[in-house]
Amino acid sequence: MYKDTAEGIEKMLKPEPMVIIEQPVVSKSPGMSPGIQSQDEEVYQKLLKEYIFDKSEKVVSIILDPSMILKADLALFRLLSEKKMKGILLCVGRPAEFYIELLRSKGFNQDFLFYLDTLTFSSPRKQQEPHSSNISYKHVFYYQEKQNMKQIPHPSDFTAIDVAFTSTVEEFVCNKSGGELFLLIDGIASHQLYLKPSSLGAFVHTLVSKARNWNITTFLLLTDGIDPILISTIKTFSDKIIIL
Amino acid sequence: MIRVSTGINGLNEMIDGGIPAGHSVAIIGPPGSGKTTFCLQYIWDGLQKDDHCLYISLEEEEDRLLQTAMNYGWEFKKYIDRDMLSLIKLDAFDITGTMDRMLSELPKLINKNGVKRLVIDPFIHIEMGFADDHKRRVNIYELIRRLAKTGVTTLITTENLEGVHSHFGILESIVDAVFLLQIIRSTERGALIYAFQVNKMRWSAHSKDIKPYAITGRGIEIYRESNVYWSEKE
DSSP states (O other), X not given: OOOOSHHHHHHHHSOOTTOOTTSOOOOSSTTOOTTOOHHHHHHHHHHHHHOOOOTTOOEEEEEEOGGGHHHHHHHHHHHHHHTTOEEEEEESSXXXXXXXXXXXXXXXXXXXXXXXXXXXXXXXXXXXXXXXXXXXXEEOSSOEEETTEEEOSOTTOHXXXXXXXXXXXXXXXXXXXXXXXXXXXXXXXXXXXXXXXHXXXXXXXXXXXXXXXXXXXXXXXXXXXXXXXHHHHHHHTOSEEEEO | OOEEOOOOBTTGGGGTTSEETTOEEEEEOOTTSSHHHHHHHHHHHHHHTTOEEEEEESSSOHHHHHHHHHHTTOOOHHHHHTTSEEEEEOOTTOHHHHHHHHHHHHHXXXXXXXXXXXXXXOTHHHHHTSSSHHHHHHHHHHHHHHHXXXXXXXXXXXXXXXXXXXXXXXXXXXXXXXXXXXXXXXSTTOOEEEEEEEEEETTSOOOOOEEEEEEETTEEEEOXXXXXXXXXXX
């Protein structure tokens, strides 16, 4: 049963009582955000226990129920930001603005995250967010660029995703931002709508292999609904498999 | 071996560092794939390296070419004024006269001016002008042979509508190298992907991959670190 229905998402995005988002976070745990709920804490603790940062583990597959995706996302964001890692979120399941709002509502500093958004280019939201109202877009043939994201025309534009990912990593490297880098792919299940499993497997394999060559740790969220053969294939090139 | 830089971002690394000096390259692609931009960029790169350049146009007028180049920030006019670049418009409809001039006068002009880089764009008009394949092949062969003797490094553009072969399928068997520019409808919704491939390159260990490219504000860029994907559902 999916819990991330429209109602569920609305509830999640609604500021919770007693949480003052703009105030500095005071916490015993570094990076601990006031908005993290107890069940989120549970997922976070489980990830913390399961995933010991081993530099040889560059492809990490997390197998989970679809209802756990957002909790796993949040737990990963927290874990990775605490580790001072910077990374790229490939948004296929949900648009970047969704994550920006979510992380803002949870009190995250979002400087550590760059978005490759496949869902907003052709159906942009009303420009009402303060952070995006004065931003001009830079069109770069396969994507358009603003601030901390690249917008790719469509989730089925795999070539554009590859070009945008590559150029983003090159920018990270050129800027010598330091620290470990990660790639999180949020929607392999959604990508199945556009590519047959064998081709999708080839795409994911190529992307994570490229990330591995650049010393980037890739996190893949694998849920029910993904072709079982595709999941098996991904497991074969994963260095670490975590079952949530 | 001296290799000539193409000026195209990402390409030199795919072709062993550049085009062997004195070789001829066919640039094959459909309308809108960036053939002329490719050639202008090659010329601009040469001008930055103080190479004398010659651009023979069989279609675009000189002022249009200058304007196209300016759109990328390539100011050709000052190089024309300094006799570093010649733009020559030939009559594409007088095939006999044009071919005669190219066979007899072009090598002399190249030698006289010390031209290092030559472009003939688009060659399809010449190819179409011959009555049969034999005459077409003999004439093209003779032109390429005479150009090779001068030592000039030449780009020749021609068209294809689909597939990997040029319209007449002759030029690519005569020249030393073939660069293919393709426009692919790669997704279910018909989005276009521009794909580049080196189909042939004598004396070079060249890439065999098909790579995405783009026509950007800085000219052609080939993303050799990325791949072309076709979106296909069962």
